[in-house]
Amino acid sequence: MPSLWMTLTVIIYLFAIGFLGYRGFRSTHTASDYMVAGRRIHPYVMAMSYGATFISTSAIVGFGGAAGVFGMGLLWLTFLNIFLGIFVAFVAFGGRTRVMGLRLDAHTFPELLGRRYKSRFLQGAAAVIIFVFMPLYASAVLIGAAKYLGAQLGIPYETALFIFSAIIALYVIMGGIKGVMYTDALQGTIMLLGMIILIVLTYKSLGGISASHRELSSLASMVPEKLAKGGHLGWTAMPKFGSPLWWTLVSTIVMGVGIGVLAMPQLAVRYMTVKSNKELNRAVPVGGVFILVMTGVAFVVGALTNVYFFRTVGKISIAAAAGDVEAIIPMYIKQAMPAWFSILFMLTLLSAAMSTLSSQFHAMGTSFGRDLVEQAIRKGKGVGGVLATRLGVLIGILVSVWLGYELEKQFGKEGIAIVARGTAIFFGLCACAFLPMYVGALWTRAVTKAGAIAGMLSGAFASLLWMLFVHEKESTALLLCNKLFGVRSLAIRMVEGPEAGQMVEQFIKHGKIIWAFVDPLIIGLPLAIVVTVVVSLLTRKFSEEHLQRCFGAPPKAV
Amino acid sequence: MLLGIEDPWVWLAYVLCIASALLCVVWGFLRWNREDAVEEPEAEIRHWAEEEDKVEEEL
Numbered sequence: 001m002p003s004l005w006m007t008l009t010v011i012i013y014l015f016a017i018g019f020l021g022y023r024g025f026r027s028t029h030t031a032s033d034y035m036v037a038g039r040r041i042h043p044y045v046m047a048m049s050y051g052a053t054f055i056s057t058s059a060i061v062g063f064g065g066a067a068g069v070f071g072m073g074l075l076w077l078t079f080l081n082i083f084l085g086i087f088v089a090f091v092a093f094g095g096r097t098r099v100m101g102l103r104l105d106a107h108t109f110p111e112l113l114g115r116r117y118k119s120r121f122l123q124g125a126a127a128v129i130i131f132v133f134m135p136l137y138a139s140a141v142l143i144g145a146a147k148y149l150g151a152q153l154g155i156p157y158e159t160a161l162f163i164f165s166a167i168i169a170l171y172v173i174m175g176g177i178k179g180v181m182y183t184d185a186l187q188g189t190i191m192l193l194g195m196i197i198l199i200v201l202t203y204k205s206l207g208g209i210s211a212s213h214r215e216l217s218s219l220a221s222m223v224p225e226k227l228a229k230g231g232h233l234g235w236t237a238m239p240k241f242g243s244p245l246w247w248t249l250v251s252t253i254v255m256g257v258g259i260g261v262l263a264m265p266q267l268a269v270r271y272m273t274v275k276s277n278k279e280l281n282r283a284v285p286v287g288g289v290f291i292l293v294m295t296g297v298a299f300v301v302g303a304l305t306n307v308y309f310f311r312t313v314g315k316i317s318i319a320a321a322a323g324d325v326e327a328i329i330p331m332y333i334k335q336a337m338p339a340w341f342s343i344l345f346m347l348t349l350l351s352a353a354m355s356t357l358s359s360q361f362h363a364m365g366t367s368f369g370r371d372l373v374e375q376a377i378r379k380g381k382g383v384g385g386v387l388a389t390r391l392g393v394l395i396g397i398l399v400s401v402w403l404g405y406e407l408e409k410q411f412g413k414e415g416i417a418i419v420a421r422g423t424a425i426f427f428g429l430c431a432c433a434f435l436p437m438y439v440g441a442l443w444t445r446a447v448t449k450a451g452a453i454a455g456m457l458s459g460a461f462a463s464l465l466w467m468l469f470v471h472e473k474e475s476t477a478l479l480l481c482n483k484l485f486g487v488r489s490l491a492i493r494m495v496e497g498p499e500a501g502q503m504v505e506q507f508i509k510h511g512k513i514i515w516a517f518v519d520p521l522i523i524g525l526p527l528a529i530v531v532t533v534v535v536s537l538l539t540r541k542f543s544e545e546h547l548q549r550c551f552g553a554p555p556k557a558v
Numbered sequence: 559m560l561l562g563i564e565d566p567w568v569w570l571a572y573v574l575c576i577a578s579a580l581l582c583v584v585w586g587f588l589r590w591n592r593e594d595a596v597e598e599p600e601a602e603i604r605h606w607a608e609e610e611d612k613v614e615e616e617l
Contacts, residue, residue, distance in 0.1 A: 072563065077569035082578040091585070102606050107613045213562025237565035273610075275603075281589040288582025296575050365611060389613075 001424035006343050007153060013347050014385045017354065018171055020183045048188030050270050050283070051290035052355035053471035054085065054261065055191065057144035058423050060298045060352060061329045063253070067302030068317035068328040069227070070249050071216075071235030074299040080258025081295050086287040089262055094280040096442040100550055101272040108363075109265035110371040113434070116441040116550055118542070124376025125453075127367035129433055129460060130265050133426050134367075135396055138360045139403035140422035142168075145353035146404065148330055152346055158405065162251075165401045168357050175260045187351030192293055194341075194348030199297040206307055215307045222306075222316050235303045242512030252424060252473070259521065260427030263434035266363040298329070305332040328453040361396050368392025371409060421474050425467060432459035432524030436532045451536030459528025463520035472516035491515035 066072040097112070106112035109132065114123025142165060151474065206212035213236060231243020239245035255551035274280055302317075305328055309320040312335070316493025321327040333345050369389025436455045440447030447455075467474040468481060469490045475481040476488040487494060487505075491514075497504035507514050563569040 072568045072572065073565075075568065075575055079571055079574045079578055082575060082582065087578065087582055087585070102602055105606055105609055107606075107610055210562040215562075217562060217564045234564070236563045236568050238567045272606075278589070278592060281592065282586055285583040285586030288579040290588075292575055292579040296579075300572075370613065 005389075006346065009343050010149075010153070010350070013350065014167055017183055017187070017283035018167075020186065025126050035351070043279050044286050045182060045185040046270070046274055046279060047283035048192075048284035049184035049292065049355070050267065051287055051294070052191060052351065053270070053359045054081075054267060054356075055291070055294045055352055056141045056356035056423075057148065057349050057353045059295055060195075060349065061144050061148060061326055062140075062423070063257075063295065064298035064302035065321075065325040065328040066253065067299040068243065068305050068321075069325055070232075070239070071237065072300065072303045073238045074247050074253060074302070075296065076250075077258050078292065078295040078299055080254060081261065083292045084258060086262040086284060086291055088184040089267070090271075090280050090284050090287060093262065093268070093438075093442065095277040097268055097271040098274065098277065098280070099552075100442065103550060103552065107269070107272070108366045108370055109268045109434075111375070113437060113441060113452070114371070114375065117437070117447075117449045118546065119449050119453060120376050120379060122449075122453055123371050125456065126265075126434065127371035127376065129429065130367040130394070131364055131372065131392065133429055134364050135399040135403060136422035137426035138357055138364075138396065138422075141353050141360070142400055143355050143404045144326065145349060147326065148346070148349050149220050151330055152334075152342065161401065161404055164353075165397065165404075168354065168361075169397050171182050171354065173360065174218070184355045188290065189321060189357045190344075190351045191348045192290060194344050195293045195297040197341060197344065198301055198333075198337070201303055201341065202301050205336065206304060212304055212307055216304060219306055219310055219316065222310065224316070224319070235306055243515070244507070244514055244517045246518075247514055247517035248473070249519070250472075251522050256424055256428050256431075256519045256521045259435070259525070260431040263430045264440050265367070265430065265434070266359040268438075269363070273503045301332070302329060305329070305336075308332060308336050361393050364396030365389045365393035368395065379409060380542070381438075397537045408477060416428065419476055425474060428467070428512055428519065428521045428524070429463050431461060432463040432528050433457075435459075435525065436528045440532060440536075442549075445542070445551065446536055448536045448539045448541055450539040451534075453533030453534045455528045458531040459524045462527045463524035466520040466523050470515060471518070471520055474520075489516045493516040 063074065063077070094390070100106070100116065101112050104112065104115040107113050108127075110123045110126035113126055142161065145159035146157060146164050149155075149159045149164055153160070155163075168414060181195060203209055208227060217234060217236040220237070223232045223234060227245070231240035231245040233240055239249055242305070264536045271280065274283075309315055309317050309332075313320055317328045317332075318325065321331055333342055337345070366389060369387075369392045371391075373388035433456045436459065437447060437452040440455075468478055469475055469485075472489045472492065475490075481490065482488050491508045493506045494503045494510055495506045496502065507516050560566075560569045561572060563572060
């Protein structure tokens with residue numbers, strides 16, 4: 001039974017956040033205030049807001065649980081998150097995005113790309129990708145939060161989903177979106193505190209850093225047969241090179257999510273809201289430490305839950321959680337941590353979900369209103385964006401909630417499996433569709449309009465087709481491949497089994513490559529890069545005048 | 559066995575996580591007061607900020 005304290009704390013927290021969003025900050029802290037009146041967004045606020053948006057419940061509960069299965073190899077994702085997602089993103093992408101956004105008067109990610117490449121089609125198409133696929137990502141975050149909320153407060157999942165969605169909707173409508181970087185920063189601070197306590201208590205209760213790692217290493221013999229067959233070599237070792245688990249860990253979890261973050265629309269817009277590049281530089285230390293404490297702690301603790309569950313119930317985590325990966329972290333918190341920590345962790349997760357969701361809905365709303373309706377459909381004539389933008393937010397929220405509710409009702413576990421892939425699908429798609437032309441937009445004058453469009457379309461379609469028909473995790477969940485071809489992935493062959501008349505699956509391999517486990521990013525991103533380069537070489541370049549508008553005048557020769 | 563972790567690829571990841579966070583800290587503090595080489599014109603900033611307020615207002 002949930003304690004009265006927990007329910008009370010959650011209610012007070014939600015009111016406090018809602019109040020902050022509504023009252024203090026929206027009315028007095030507009031972009032003009034910051035940029036023109038000389039007020040500055042404190043770098044701590046900027047970095048925490050970016051970090052809190054970046055890290056959702058699925059990063060902590062979902063990927064933390066995955067670390068309970070795969071082990072500490074997931075720390076490669078943390079490394080990429082810090083190095084690419086913070087250092088390279090802020091230092092290399094941030095400054096250039098900010099300056100170009102200012103020169104081109106761009107306020108959304110599709111708008112930046114559309115103006116840089118002088119293409120309303122590009123702006124509209126990028127907006128469609130965001131508007132159509134982001135609800136899947138938002139739904140994954142909603143479901144994660146609703147599941148945790150439901151379990152902790154002892155209410156059914158559906159009730160938790162509706163209550164939480166209603167609160168989010170209210171929060172967004174009351175103005176708790178991008179303008180309120182301060183609420184994000186408060187939420188980020190709660191997250192930081194929660195995760196620091198979690199790692200300290202975990203290492204302390206398991207006997208220290210090296211001792212607990214050693215004990216985890218010694219559990220390697222406990223790896224279940226099915227995982228061992230897939231290449232699992234223990235929780236402090238990488239899976240066997242070229243095995244199905246290795247491909248999943250390295251190509252999907254580490255590279256798919258780690259690289260995808262560079263081209264996330266809702267994160268890229270944040271660079272534009274600071275006054276100068278100095279603020280971006282100052283935000284780097286806060287962001288780096290924040291991500292280390294978020295995903296680093298989630299993955300280390302996720303792996304170490306195996307030691308805890310083995311000590312207490314004699315089982316490894318995934319067995320203790322009865323096969324439910326997402327249940328590992330919540331179970332561990334409930335059983336191993338003191339009661340007061342459960343309350344703090346609950347706030348940590350609510351904060352993680354709210355800050356991510358609010359910026360997702362912001363991105364969906366502006367994509368629909370400003371990019372799609374105002375620019376691509378009305379060709380920039382007339383405004384009318386207000387209604388469309390608000391409609392976009394509303395549709396985004398409704399579709400995300402509907403996905404979380406209806407898919408499970410309609411398809412049961414398989415429905416949830418589709419949404420559970422939401423984060424990975426969205427990250428992969430963004431990387432393939434946007435990354436080559438985003439890099440091209442910021443660093444080179446050679447990418448042409450046709451090159452950018454061709455690269456975006458080929459990247460998006462390649463990764464979508466790969467998900468629908470080849471990458472086993474998505475193609476199985478999305479069911480289309482099975483309906484059309486009678487097999488859950490085209491990279492799986494049905495061959496005769498050991499018994500007469502029995503057919504078994506065989507994965508198609510070339511050397512170390514098992515195609516069904518190769519992430520869409522590994523196929524889509526290189527293809528998009530090649531197409532962008534080749535088409536750009538063959539088509540007409542932008543005029544010097546336009547390039548000067550984007551990049552500024554070249555420095556005078558001395 | 560470093561830090562109780564057997565596989566060098568895993569402890570390398572563990573160490574790199576901390577090292578990259580340290581890199582972020584050092585970088586940020588070294589550049590704490592460095593100004594931009596070229597400041598954007600005030601008019602451009604003003605225009606951008608006003609447009610941004612309009613976008614926020616639409617929500």
